[in-house]
Amino acid sequence: MKWQTIEAARTLLQTETGAVVRDWGGRIPIALVFPNSYTVGMSNLAMHGLYHWFSDLPDVACERAFATLDRREDRREPIVTLESQRPLRETSVVAFSISYELDYPNVLTALRRSDIPVFAHERRRFDPLVLMGGPAVSANPAVMGPIADAIMIGEAEEALPGLVEAGRFVLAQRRDLALDWLARLPGVWVPRAEQADRIKRQRVRDLSRRPFASSVVCPKAEFGNMRMIEIARGCVHACRFCLATRWYRPYREMDPQHVLELAREACGRWPKVALVSAAVSDYRKIDTLVEGLRSEGIAFSVSSLRAAPLSETLLEGLAASGARTLTIAPEAGSQRLRDAIRKGISHEDILRATAAAARLGFGSLKLYYMVGLPGETDEDVAALIALTREVSERFGGKVIVAVTPFVPKAHTPWQRQPMAPESVLDERMARIRAALPSDSIDIRAESIALARAQAIMARGDNALGEALARAANLSPKRVERVAARAGLHVEGYLAGWNTDRPLPWRMVDVHGSPVGEDEA
Numbered sequence: 032m033k034w035q036t037i038e039a040a041r042t043l044l045q046t047e048t049g050a051v052v053r054d055w056g057g058r059i060p061i062a063l064v065f066p067n068s069y070t071v072g073m074s075n076l077a078m079h080g081l082y083h084w085f086s087d088l089p090d091v092a093c094e095r096a097f098a099t100l101d102r103r104e105d106r107r108e109p110i111v112t113l114e115s116q117r118p119l120r121e122t123s124v125v126a127f128s129i130s131y132e133l134d135y136p137n138v139l140t141a142l143r144r145s146d147i148p149v150f151a152h153e154r155r156r157f158d159p160l161v162l163m164g165g166p167a168v169s170a171n172p173a174v175m176g177p178i179a180d181a182i183m184i185g186e187a188e189e190a191l192p193g194l195v196e197a198g199r200f201v202l203a204q205r206r207d208l209a210l211d212w213l214a215r216l217p218g219v220w221v222p223r224a225e226q227a228d229r230i231k232r233q234r235v236r237d238l239s240r241r242p243f244a245s246s247v248v249c250p251k252a253e254f255g256n257m258r259m260i261e262i263a264r265g266c267v268h269a270c271r272f273c274l275a276t277r278w279y280r281p282y283r284e285m286d287p288q289h290v291l292e293l294a295r296e297a298c299g300r301w302p303k304v305a306l307v308s309a310a311v312s313d314y315r316k317i318d319t320l321v322e323g324l325r326s327e328g329i330a331f332s333v334s335s336l337r338a339a340p341l342s343e344t345l346l347e348g349l350a351a352s353g354a355r356t357l358t359i360a361p362e363a364g365s366q367r368l369r370d371a372i373r374k375g376i377s378h379e380d381i382l383r384a385t386a387a388a389a390r391l392g393f394g395s396l397k398l399y400y401m402v403g404l405p406g407e408t409d410e411d412v413a414a415l416i417a418l419t420r421e422v423s424e425r426f427g428g429k430v431i432v433a434v435t436p437f438v439p440k441a442h443t444p445w446q447r448q449p450m451a452p453e454s455v456l457d458e459r460m461a462r463i464r465a466a467l468p469s470d471s472i473d474i475r476a477e478s479i480a481l482a483r484a485q486a487i488m489a490r491g492d493n494a495l496g497e498a499l500a501r502a503a504n505l506s507p508k509r510v511e512r513v514a515a516r517a518g519l520h521v522e523g524y525l526a527g528w529n530t531d532r533p534l535p536w537r538m539v540d541v542h543g544s545p546v547g548e549d550e551a
């Protein structure tokens with residue numbers, strides 16, 4: 032192993048406060064892997080939460096690992112854990128937390144670099160168990176089916192002790208028993224085992240039983256200056272393209288007093304807290320929470336907001352905490368298309384949020400849109416341009432416009448809808464760019480090639496997973512080419528699907544099972 036790799040891990044560890052470094056003797060070594068950079072990974076609430084809850088188990092040595100640490104490491108070298116700088120293959124369990132389909136290539140590269148067989152069926156008794164979880168891979172586990180030993184379907188908190196037990200079998204070189212054990216756990220899909228036809232999505236009843244909050248101070252992470260605290264999970268709205276609302280049903284909230292306690296614990300360690308949920312403005316007691324934070328002098332920011340409902344108390348609190356940018360997501364320019372999406376916000380709501388942002392002195396306003404939505408017409412694109420101009424004029428400051436192509440996702444009402452053809456997306460993106468003045472409006476368009484790769488993997492199947500696993504030098508940009516070279520019908524993944532076409536994720540029962548102390 033090259034010294035640069037070890038040095039990069041050691042240096043990052045030294046910048047942190049709160050990491051749990053344990054002797055492996057008599058413990059089950061678990062690598063919790065985020066298949067992207069350290070900077071992004073340690074800004075991910077699931078990484079913090081899982082690290083904390085795994086480390087809470089005394090017979091576990093949980094260590095974190097990332098696809099990349101910094102520029103000094105050799106990216107062909109085996110990946111090492113941060114805490115003890117040991118290669119992944121020395122652990123008993125390699126648990127990937129995957130938020131996003133575009134990170135699948137990094138999962139495969141991480142296994143290759145670590146000399147762990149990429150195909151599950153090639154692993155031998157001394158190889159670590161490869162587990163995966165996270166919204167992308169558990170909504171459609173088919174693509175990673177040939178690669179994972181097991182995939183957690185739904186929320187993992189309550190399953191952690193069971194997953195750790197599987198690691199104990201691996202430590203004793205009894206992979207066979209580990210897989211049998213996993214196949215009997217609720218919500219765990221073991222692709223090579225005989226199980227019920229459908230695996231129930233797991234969801235916890237009470238968020239406060241195992242709250243998710245930043246557990247390590249990581250100054251080098253993207254949001255390293257704030258303690259992230261999950262205040263709610265799920266969403267009360269039901270936008271037709273959105274996986275989050277389906278996947279995290281039902282909507283659940285933390286008690287504001289509990290959130291305040293977690294925020295108080297941050298004092299002296301983080302300068303700010305970040306309130307995290309799908310739409311912080313929907314939190315029922317948002318005013319109480321904001322007043323509580325302000326009365327204790329705790330500065331805060333939020334993960335995302337909706338244009339309505341939007342409490343004045345929340346906006347004032349954000350401004351007083353030094354927030355410079357207000358972000359809202361109209362998603363579409365015309366009311367007709369917003370209604371078709373079921374976005375539930377009006378033109379007036381957007382203008383009201385704009386006026387509030389101007390009045391409270393926010394320096395910039397960020398608008399999220401999608402293009403290529405089912406049923407979108409040229410008039411809808413014209414409406415997007417007109418709305419952005421109107422917002423820009425009324426706001427007066429810098430407006431940032433983020434435009435992403437619509438990607439159909441598993442379990443959503445639009446799971447069978449097509450992705451718009453590349454030529455249509457190109458033309459619409461170009462039209463938006465040409466029509467909006469670049470001096471006052473900053474347009475950030477997502478790469479269409481990457482969006483196509485994301486869509487292919489979001490609706491992919493076992494065959495796609497096998498093709499990706501066989502490819503050398505895989506990257507998100509190469510996914511489409513790799514699939515085509517393997518003889519797969521790429522446009523088939525992107526096209527509209529008839530209702531009689533079997534879905535690759537049919538093994539997932541999205542309605543799921545609630546788990547929690549009151550259902551033991």
Ligand code: SF4
Nearest residue numbers: 266268270273276309
């Ligand atoms: S408001 Fe946001 S999180 Fe909620 S359903 Fe719509 S897009 Fe999803």
